[in-house]
Amino acid sequence: MAVVPVILCGGSGTRLWPVSRRDFAKQHVPILGGESPFQRTLQRIAATGLVGTPIVITSVGERFLAADQAAKAGVPIEIVLEPERRDTLPAIAVAAELAARRDPEAMALILPSDHLIPDFDAFARTVHAAAAAAAQGDLVTFGLTPTKPATSYGYIRPGALNGSGSRHIEAFEEKPTAERAAALIAEGCLWNSGMFCFQAKAGIKAIETYAPETAKAVARALAQGEDDLGALRIGPAFADAPKISFDYGIMEKTDRAVVVEADFEWSDIGDWREIWEQSAKDESGVALEGEAVALDVRNSYLRSDGRLVCALGVENIAVVDTPDAVLVAPLDRTQEVKDLVGKLAAQGRAEATEPARVHRPWGWYQTVDQGERFRVKRIQVAPGKQLSLQKHHHRAEHWVVVRGTAEVTRDNELLMVRENESVYLPLGCVHRLANPGKIPVEIIEVQTGAYLEEDDIVRIQDDFGRH
Amino acid sequence: MAVVPVILCGGSGTRLWPVSRRDFAKQHVPILGGESPFQRTLQRIAATGLVGTPIVITSVGERFLAADQAAKAGVPIEIVLEPERRDTLPAIAVAAELAARRDPEAMALILPSDHLIPDFDAFARTVHAAAAAAAQGDLVTFGLTPTKPATSYGYIRPGALNGSGSRHIEAFEEKPTAERAAALIAEGCLWNSGMFCFQAKAGIKAIETYAPETAKAVARALAQGEDDLGALRIGPAFADAPKISFDYGIMEKTDRAVVVEADFEWSDIGDWREIWEQSAKDESGVALEGEAVALDVRNSYLRSDGRLVCALGVENIAVVDTPDAVLVAPLDRTQEVKDLVGKLAAQGRAEATEPARVHRPWGWYQTVDQGERFRVKRIQVAPGKQLSLQKHHHRAEHWVVVRGTAEVTRDNELLMVRENESVYLPLGCVHRLANPGKIPVEIIEVQTGAYLEEDDIVRIQDDFGRH
Secondary structure (H helix, E strand, O other): OOEEEEEEOOOOOOOOOOOOEOOEOHHHOOOOOOOOHHHHHHHHHHOOOOOOOOEEEEEHHHHHHHHHHHHHHOOOOEEEEEOOOOOHHHHHHHHHHHHHHHOOOOEEEEEEOOOEOOOHHHHHHHHHHHHHHHOOOOEEEEEEOOOOOOOOOEEEEEEEEOOOOOEEEEEEEEOOOHHHHHHHHHOOOEEEEEEEEEEHHHHHHHHHHHOHHHHHHHHHHHHOOEEEOOEEEOOHHHHHOOOOOHHHHHHOOOOOEEEEEEOOOOEOOOOHHHHHHHOOOOOOOOEEEOOEEEEOOEOOEEEOOOOEEEEEOOEOEEEEEOOOEEEEEEHHHHHHHHHHHHHHHHOOOHHHOOOOEEEEOOEEEEEEEEEOOEEEEEEEEOOOOEOOEEEOOOEEEEEEEEEOOEEEEEOOEEEEEOOOOEEEEOOOOOEEEEOOOOOOEEEEEEEEEOOOOOOOOEEEEOOOOOO | OOEEEEEEOOOOOOOOOOOOEOOEOHHHOOOOOOOOHHHHHHHHHHHOOOOOOOEEEEEHHHHHHHHHHHHHHOOOOEEEEEOOOOOHHHHHHHHHHHHHHHOOOOEEEEEEOOOEOOOHHHHHHHHHHHHHHHOOOOEEEEEEOOOOOOOOOEEEEEEEEOOOOOEEEEEEEEOOOHHHHHHHHHOOOEEEEEEEEEEHHHHHHHHHHHOHHHHHHHHHHHHOOEEEOOEEEOOHHHHHOOOOOHHHHHHOOOOOEEEEEEOOOOEOOOOHHHHHHHOOOOOOOOEEEOOEEEEOOEOOEEEOOOOEEEEEOOEOEEEEEOOOEEEEEEHHHHHHHHHHHHHHHHOOOHHHOOOOEEEEOOEEEEEEEEEOOEEEEEEEEOOOOEOOEEEOOOEEEEEEEEEOOEEEEEOOEEEEEOOOOEEEEOOOOOEEEEOOOOOOEEEEEEEEEOOOOOOOOEEEEOOOOOO
């Protein structure tokens, strides 16, 4: 049985702000020990013993981050680029089609990228049970045992047991009130996890039946698909697919919807409170991450990215510090952080969407200081990568290499610049920073000039197709 | 009548941590609009119309900061350096002696450096009233009308009115319980402000009578005094003066102690709650300083030094952000910040004592980034100033000038380095950074090497007597 794992990298990056941002969403945030939920998802898939290369459906903005994190996790992936976010049905329609192309008899295993499931063995058992059930032609969803009367999830009422170990779904109920949720739980309802397993051909057939508009738009979009530096870039017809979830569009309509009970600890890390719940805590209920100090603090989460975070005498508080923004909120109101981010975005603040450390296909950069007519950045270039050949109209740059050996193009010169050496790039010169070596190159860049924004760049050649 | 104003720059820098530090104490912190309490004290003195140059008694660690802030406030001062802090009596004994040297009939006006008194006119009226009373030979303290049953202040029970407009003091009571404080206030007691006015000769006589050990130690210490770059450095005998306050040592013993009622708004800025009380607030009681955003927040104080500070759904909270440390505490517990600082100091954390921006006689520096084998600093040199002629054993330095024109000594070379130019200082070279111009010089310094601490410095010549 060929199982094709498909990872959906959605998420707007607001829930774990300020660590997550639009351009650095939840699934890529290193949490609980340094790895991201996306990396853990890749490892969890590998541990099931299913050998198909995972397909990762993501955005142009996060593709290099996904590739980089997958490489660090040691898991090869295929990347599919959505031209825009259209909820889960269009993405899953793409996934079903690509799985069927790989093998007409393939089984598609659809997984969100931002779930935490610590018990890999229990996950693997559930996946195998789901695949066995899906082999009957059913569309299988993973039902989770509720742990609280959550109002933000969908609930599933399981019916009679099938021969294949799954249960028919009697009813779906989305986002009930807390009271209603408690009643649903008492009746044995399960949380709808957003994880699915089905035969690719069964999925395609269901989508053609219940969502023909989506099926057509996705077929056109795939026909328009192009290779983009090794990834599959879906065509613009994707935008014609209605914005709808796979649950609403298919599962609630088909009579082949079944549920397999997933008996494992699970979190979708919906807010900082969940991170706190999952974290190691002291006897006062305080979880510290990074350089944090608490004095007479109870039931709180203190997280630092480097700076010293100190709390005194508070209770039920989350303090989350990043290089450019700090958040303070009661733990039990951290689900409202998205409203705060909305307010910041409405004010046009870059901190709402852009992370302090900006990931690029070649590595990353971070502004570490700025003043009138100057800006200082730290730039890291991965081994074997290079930035575009470029020039600026309004700034000169001084580069000091602090790690590794950089190959610098400056007009007609090609210079090797070693650690503790520097090079000056006058305004208007055509230049490029490359790392031909085996370890990362890091430089400190001092920009001077009257205008120092990212858009003062003329790209002459770029390995990553940017203009 | 020659009035000699004397400003006592004491303070351990813990109460307004993390903005204040041991080496950047409360009186020098820019608050409530950018000026420091020390600068406001200088301006308040100038506004009284008393023309004597203020004597500022401070520590070696803060002398250049005091000089710099006084220059910025446009008020000439004389600086006296205490070799160590010995509470107020020894410092006031020095002040009385120096005032008498300036004029045997001088009147000494003793003022702490960290009080806020917004109404300059009311302050001036009280000073003139105090001076008139002191002209009778009395030792005058300024009594403040209590605004709350504070337990951290001393109380004064005023007695019968003198002909000179002051009142005899019937009793002193230090740090009462809240209940007792309320009773004292009901009886008409006043807060003891720590501000004094007396004839220098009357002060000297009282100290000789009631604190002869202090008088002798101070006399020896002044005899040992030396000029130190224009300041008077008191000799080591100062350490023989007992650590005692002027109130305990003199005012509670002499029968010449009188009080003048000070009828002005006053704060000693004892904690962040007081800053919040003095700040402009919105209708929810929220005071924002710098880049701060509040959503559904009540009665709170949010302060940023640059980064974006966001609070959501909190009440009665202070959030104070600095480049290297952030504090979160309930406003009504900010008086406990000193305990937190004690804990940090016990852990050996530099953030407990050293500010991120380190003030030096020539300007300041601040670390803006660091990594393995490198450190990046921003350095500002004031016009006409220069750093020591120095060398390092373990690091090389790259300097990029981002503002002004620097004069750089490098071994036998003397280089003018303009904005957007750089210079390299190899390991071991003898070098110096100077600003011969009229505007500040700012440079970005990139240090590389295996050891990058401040103590890798060999000073060959220094304008400021450092070794």
